[in-house]
Amino acid sequence: MLEKETSEGRETADGEGRRTRRHDPRRRERVLDAALDVLAEDGVAGITHRKVAARADVPLGSVAYHFASLTELCTRAFARHVEQRSTEYEALFAEVTSREDLIEVLVERVRGGPSRHRSAVLGFELHLAALRDPALRALTQEWTRSSRAVLARFTGPEAAARLDALLEGMIMHTLLSTEREPRAEIRAAIVQTLGPVAGPGR
Numbered sequence: 001m002l003e004k005e006t007s008e009g010r011e012t013a014d015g016e017g018r019r020t021r022r023h024d025p026r027r028r029e030r031v032l033d034a035a036l037d038v039l040a041e042d043g044v045a046g047i048t049h050r051k052v053a054a055r056a057d058v059p060l061g062s063v064a065y066h067f068a069s070l071t072e073l074c075t076r077a078f079a080r081h082v083e084q085r086s087t088e089y090e091a092l093f094a095e096v097t098s099r100e101d102l103i104e105v106l107v108e109r110v111r112g113g114p115s116r117h118r119s120a121v122l123g124f125e126l127h128l129a130a131l132r133d134p135a136l137r138a139l140t141q142e143w144t145r146s147s148r149a150v151l152a153r154f155t156g157p158e159a160a161a162r163l164d165a166l167l168e169g170m171i172m173h174t175l176l177s178t179e180r181e182p183r184a185e186i187r188a189a190i191v192q193t194l195g196p197v198a199g200p201g202r
Helices: 029-044 049-056 060-066 070-092 098-112 114-130 132-157 157-176 183-194
Strands: 001-005 009-012
Touching: 009 183, 029 049, 029 060, 029 070, 029 114, 049 060, 049 070, 070 114, 070 132, 098 132, 098 157, 098 183, 114 132, 132 157, 157 183
Parallel strands: none
Antiparallel strands: 001 009
């Protein structure tokens, strides 16, 4: 018997039969989060509806119900990532009150950890996919504007642009390197990019 996907689950063609997850208001968000997990593990080239459905613990048809194509799913998932990442990035600087505070936050961002490693992988997957997809390129530009605006509060716009480019490059190097970059070298590069401390009257 044929089945169709409804907002409440699966329903048989005659209107009778089983329905699953009758009340599941976060299903769409779970699918997007699952898509990000798959993108982080397998990349854009490895994502499939089946993998996302299994990770989200939803019927396969539910993914297609919420997203018309795999391209739309990836775009929406990356948009969710950029939104989350922008919020998290701004929160990193909430207690920065001095140049030294800023440097320490930036050093730790480059060095990262498990959660930031995942975020960095997703970021570079987005940038790679954006080379061929203008819709995704708009997301990368949104992220760049957002991150530079945060940095500019402490450095000014020109220094923020230089610092943002440095951080992106250093994070990529950290992801690809088989040896961990010495903390002192990361710090020295950030300090040099920030430039000299402004003295009295400057």
